[in-house]
Amino acid sequence: MNRAAEGTLLQVEHLSMRFGGLLAVDDVSFEARTGEITGVIGPNGAGKTTVFNCLTGFYKPTHGRLSLHRDGEVYLLEQMEGHKIAQDARVARTFQNIRLFPRMSVLENLMVAQHNRLMVASGYTFLGLFGAPSYLRAEREALDLCRYWLDRIGLTEFADDQAGSLPYGGQRRLEIARAMCTQPVLLCLDEPAAGLNPRESGELSELLVAIRDGAGSDGQKIGVLLIEHDMSVVMRISDHVVVLDYGRKISDGSAEEVRGDPNVIRAYLGEEEDEELPPEVVADLTQHGGETRP
Amino acid sequence: MAATTLPGAREDSPLVALLKDAGIAAAIAFLLALPLMGFQTLDSGTTVDLQYRFHWVAIATVGVFFGRIVFTLLYRRAGAARSKAPGIVGQGMARVGEGLGRFLVPAFILFALILPFLPFADRREIDLATYVLIYVMLGWGLNIVVGLAGLLDLGYVAFYAIGAYSYALLAKTFGFSFWLCLPLAGILAAFLGILLGFPVLRLRGDYLAIVTLGFGEIIRVILVNWQPVTGGPNGISGVPRPTFFGLPFTNDPAEGETAFHEFFNLDFASLHRFVFLYYVILALVLVTNAVTLRLRKMPIGRAWEALREDEIACRSLGINPTNTKLTAFAIGAMFGGFAGSFFATRQGFISPESFTFIESAVILAIVVLGGMGSQAGVVVATLFLVLLPELAREFAQFRMLIFGAAMVLIMVWRPQGLLAHRAPTVSLGPGSGGSR
Numbered sequence: 001m002n003r004a005a006e007g008t009l010l011q012v013e014h015l016s017m018r019f020g021g022l023l024a025v026d027d028v029s030f031e032a033r034t035g036e037i038t039g040v041i042g043p044n045g046a047g048k049t050t051v052f053n054c055l056t057g058f059y060k061p062t063h064g065r066l067s068l069h070r071d072g073e074v075y076l077l078e079q080m081e082g083h084k085i086a087q088d089a090r091v092a093r094t095f096q097n098i099r100l101f102p103r104m105s106v107l108e109n110l111m112v113a114q115h116n117r118l119m120v121a122s123g124y125t126f127l128g129l130f131g132a133p134s135y136l137r138a139e140r141e142a143l144d145l146c147r148y149w150l151d152r153i154g155l156t157e158f159a160d161d162q163a164g165s166l167p168y169g170g171q172r173r174l175e176i177a178r179a180m181c182t183q184p185v186l187l188c189l190d191e192p193a194a195g196l197n198p199r200e201s202g203e204l205s206e207l208l209v210a211i212r213d214g215a216g217s218d219g220q221k222i223g224v225l226l227i228e229h230d231m232s233v234v235m236r237i238s239d240h241v242v243v244l245d246y247g248r249k250i251s252d253g254s255a256e257e258v259r260g261d262p263n264v265i266r267a268y269l270g271e272e273e274d275e276e277l278p279p280e281v282v283a284d285l286t287q288h289g290g291e292t293r294p
Numbered sequence: 295m296a297a298t299t300l301p302g303a304r305e306d307s308p309l310v311a312l313l314k315d316a317g318i319a320a321a322i323a324f325l326l327a328l329p330l331m332g333f334q335t336l337d338s339g340t341t342v343d344l345q346y347r348f349h350w351v352a353i354a355t356v357g358v359f360f361g362r363i364v365f366t367l368l369y370r371r372a373g374a375a376r377s378k379a380p381g382i383v384g385q386g387m388a389r390v391g392e393g394l395g396r397f398l399v400p401a402f403i404l405f406a407l408i409l410p411f412l413p414f415a416d417r418r419e420i421d422l423a424t425y426v427l428i429y430v431m432l433g434w435g436l437n438i439v440v441g442l443a444g445l446l447d448l449g450y451v452a453f454y455a456i457g458a459y460s461y462a463l464l465a466k467t468f469g470f471s472f473w474l475c476l477p478l479a480g481i482l483a484a485f486l487g488i489l490l491g492f493p494v495l496r497l498r499g500d501y502l503a504i505v506t507l508g509f510g511e512i513i514r515v516i517l518v519n520w521q522p523v524t525g526g527p528n529g530i531s532g533v534p535r536p537t538f539f540g541l542p543f544t545n546d547p548a549e550g551e552t553a554f555h556e557f558f559n560l561d562f563a564s565l566h567r568f569v570f571l572y573y574v575i576l577a578l579v580l581v582t583n584a585v586t587l588r589l590r591k592m593p594i595g596r597a598w599e600a601l602r603e604d605e606i607a608c609r610s611l612g613i614n615p616t617n618t619k620l621t622a623f624a625i626g627a628m629f630g631g632f633a634g635s636f637f638a639t640r641q642g643f644i645s646p647e648s649f650t651f652i653e654s655a656v657i658l659a660i661v662v663l664g665g666m667g668s669q670a671g672v673v674v675a676t677l678f679l680v681l682l683p684e685l686a687r688e689f690a691q692f693r694m695l696i697f698g699a700a701m702v703l704i705m706v707w708r709p710q711g712l713l714a715h716r717a718p719t720v721s722l723g724p725g726s727g728g729s730r
């Protein structure tokens with residue numbers, strides 16, 4: 001299984017991404033596992049979104065290998081086209097700036113996500129045009145999945161409304177549900193709690209934990225990769241956290257370990273080392289004994 | 295200008311702004327009117343004299359000044375009313391439209407079906423209706439590409455031309471019947487659509503528009519220059535006329551043939567052919583509509599619309615953008631090809647003249663004016679853009695003026711098009727809200 005430990009879902013090895021003179025991602029390696037939420041944190045411009053864009057085929061990495069392990073097969077994401085990554089490797093994502101289909105209805109957004117399955121069922125449209133029973137059955141099943149997710153994210157009564165007319169929180173949840181309707185094995189979320197109020201981000205945390213544990217995937221656990229600024233969310237629900245700064249990975253471990261890592265504290269509080277650290281940070285550091293991982 | 299001024303920021307500022315705005319408009323009008331209206335050349339036989347008409351310039355400038363004030367005041371009031379009740383007016387209108395639609399659409403179809411037998415319908419009216427229906431079909435075909443898939447295609451007329459020439463050449467060279475040529479022409483047009491689509495569909499927006507514009511011109515230039523096959527600028531004449539399942543519409547059928555009127559024991563009337571053509575295009579139009587409405591509710595149709603909304607999101611959901619665009623392009627082209635081959639058999643003569651850029655522009659205007667993606671909108675817009683100018687032929691010189699003014703007014707009044715309401719393609723139906 002290509003050096004991957006049991007349960008490894010995604011393996012990122014020596015990933016680099018260069019934009020002209022800017023090395024946005026610099027030799028980053030980490031792993032994500034099925035049944036775990038892997039948090040990716042770091043200051044603004046650290047390269048988090050760029051990692052996602054490499055994973056989902058929007059950028060072609062300058063360097064590195066991205067392997068996804070599913071059903072005993074290995075998919076090399078860096079060599080696949082964007083839509084194939086979603087279709088074959090089953091990696092789904094959301095966007096930092098929400099990207100719904102704003103003038104289509106909420107329900108249609110979820111139906112579009114099931115496009116490939118429905119295309120096959122409709123005999124690439126030819127059978128479907130004549131209302132073949134197999135297509136009608138597939139459509140009913142697709143609607144059932146939509147219904148389940150609408151219920152789950154509390155948007156059932158807005159099913160026929162334009163997606164663009166939903167309030168912000170609803171749009172965020174709809175985007176997650178839409179990604180889940182592709183039935184992924186790895187869900188990549190780019191700052192899903194941005195712009196949510198504390199109650200909403202609490203509900204979001206619960207939703208993400210449920211998704212990790214197999215809600216909506218017929219009980220199959222999946223892997224979640226979570227970029228987040230809201231520390232309360234990341235630290236509470238992440239099973240494992242990767243910290244990026246200026247494109248480099250500076251820390252990797254459990255939420256506890258990362259929280260106490262002096263590298264992380266420095267990255268978040270500024271570079272000046274001889275500057276006196278705030279008392280609560282010093283307390284934090286001594287408490288955790290500064291377990292640093294290379 | 296006036297609109298950006300905060301009311302009440304200063305006592306006199308809205309008025310000053312209004313006057314300033316009107317002054318600028320008047321100044322522009324003055325600059326335009328001076329060369330355009332200020333001078334007139336008089337041909338007095340041997341020499342050319344210049345006549346000055348500065349009073350005209352003054353009238354135009356003053357007219358624009360006050361016109362601008364009136365326009366701004368009216369527009370501001372309309373804007374205030376709109377911002378007071380956002381969406382409600384539009385939604386109400388959409389609902390009215392929906393209610394009317396339920397009643398109007400069948401009425402419209404019924405009217406179209408019995409049109410040739412209505413008392414006022416004569417050769418000219420039936421022919422005009424046929425002409426309008428060709429544009430409805432072209433509009434619906436392009437609606438798939440532009441309205442649903444959001445691909446701005448400025449060269450749609452190319453597929454219309456390919457359909458027409460395919461029919462003319464196949465029918466003349468091989469003696470194929472209309473009903474055999476029709477699908478062949480459609481397939482050929484679709485094939486060319488795919489051929490064109492492959493290299494250009496990774497382009498977006500403006501770039502795609504320019505390339506398709508070029509494609510339309512290339513096809514026309516080929517038609518003009520490929521003399522041995524297309525007949526060049528002279529076109530192809532003597533394109534076989536349609537037959538009623540083998541019965542020709544002529545007064546003097548060839549040896550061994552039975553004409554339509556003989557077979558049915560009627561007196562010969564040239565009207566028969568027009569009525570037949572009318573029903574052929576009506577059938578084609580109804581099939582186009584039925585297929586499009588059905589496609590919209592299929593996964594492919596939803597993918598087209600999703601692609602129009604956000605291509606990046608589509609890719610992240612596993613939709614292959616290139617293939618999806620290609621299908622839209624090909625199916626749109628196919629309907630264009632059908633319409634083209636019907637056009638060829640109706641005219642009996644085709645030449646590159648009929649397939650200039652202005653045709654593409656009119657078809658695109660029909661789609662945009664109708665409200666992108668709206669089937670009924672295309673019909674209404676066709677009546678506006680094709681039927682009205684035909685009926686107004688008496689006003690020859692004012693025709694284009696009225697046409698232009700009507701388009702500007704409609705775009706000011708309804709920038710999203712006449713019928714912009716979009717009904718969802720799927721809904722949960724009764725008993726929704728359950729869990730899996």
Ligand SMILES: Nc1ncnc2c1ncn2[C@@H]1O[C@H](COP(=O)(O)OP(=O)(O)O)[C@@H](O)[C@H]1O
Nearest residue numbers: 019022024042043044045046047048049050051
């Ligand atoms: N397409 C691009 N072209 C050039 N520079 C880019 C591009 N995308 C991202 N960057 C740069 O890469 C760096 C990392 O950006 P990003 O991944 O968006 O950071 P984060 O998501 O961690 O805030 C930034 O300096 C950004 O300006």
Ligand SMILES: [Mg+2]
Nearest residue numbers: 048049050096
């Ligand atoms: Mg980002």
